[in-house]
Amino acid sequence: MRLTVLGCSGSVTGPDSPASGYLVTAPDAPPLVVDFGGGVLGALQRHANPNDVTVLLSHLHADHCLDVPGLLVWRRYGPEPAAERALLYGPEDAALRLGTASAEVGGECDDVSDTLEVRGWVDREPVKFGELSVTPFKVFHPPQSYGLRVVDSAGAVLAYSGDTGACSAVEELAQGADVFLCEASWTHDPGNRPVGVHLSGTEAGEVARRAGVGQLLLTHIPPWTSREDVLAEARAAFDGPVRAVNASESFDVVKSGSAVRRQTS
Template identity: 65%
Template structure:
């Protein structure tokens, strides 16, 4: 299983990265795109035909789903259309929210079922995509939001926190993961609002409690110091800590402290 970081900037697109979007590929599975934030559709084209992907949305804040509207245009108007519809999983109000975002006419919402086949996540109910299984879990965030546990046929696991504050649910989801892709949106402070995001310290504590193999930090906004967030996480977690960048590729393997990364493509 391989993770390609399409975009990793938190809250907004950054000068060097689109907002949140991650491509997961594995033998026997369709390309899985986890989140599709602002700017991600353009970067995604470097790696895969956007019409071929299955889209998995953790939640519906714009920095995680904005470019689905662009994907609708791609599916409808590309001169060499791919047959069928894009499979998309997301929270319960996904259809209404995306239909409103993509509406080009005078109607309040648009029927997008011609190009999108939408299914709602059910927390705790795993979904199989070819050879890969994805387990969604509700986590702590101001809107309905899911962390995702992705497992390949060999049992290798990648856990993505999505956006979440510290909670028992994300701890359970992350248990024993080979790689934990954890948001770390700010440095630690008692003044931070509760139930919104993880700090570097909290991401490190999560990785240590869950006994993961490797910690990849993501969703760091352009105004937050990556170095400070990484330093906080390293103070709490005794394994490898790395803040991802757009274009990196990481092999997800058992033990995962042997996982590799590849620099961003030109």
């Protein structure tokens, strides 16, 4: 299983990265794009044909889904129109929300069913995509939001926090994962941030430690948050390998002590 970072900037697009989007590939599975924030469609074109992908949305905040209207344009009007509808999994109101964003006229809703077969996540119910199994876990974030646990045929586990505050669900989905791709949106200052919503670097490290993960990959760091401070917090809380990901990096997710071998994209 390979993880390619299409975008990792938190909350908004950044000067060096699109917003949230990750490509997960395996030999006997369709390419999966996990989240589809601003700029992700452009980055995806370097790695896969957008007509071929399955889309998995953790939630419907703009920085995680608002390049999907561009995907509709690609699939409908590109020089090689898609032969069949793409699968898209997300929260239960995904078709309505994405259709509203794509509508030609304000107050109307684009019927996306010509292009997308939209299905809703069911908490803790695994979905198979070839050799990959993806289990959604409902996490602690203002809209209906899910973290995802992806397992390949060799038993390697990639856990993705999605956007979440500290909660038992994120620890459960990360349990024993070879790689934990975890948001860390701010530094740990409880007096200067709301409860829930996002994790600090300290909290991401604490979750990784309690879950016994192989490697912690930090993501969703906004342009205004210090990557160095978030990294330092996570490393103080978790004694395993920790890094903050960058756009265009790829990682092999393997079932081993080292968990990840960094690749060049």
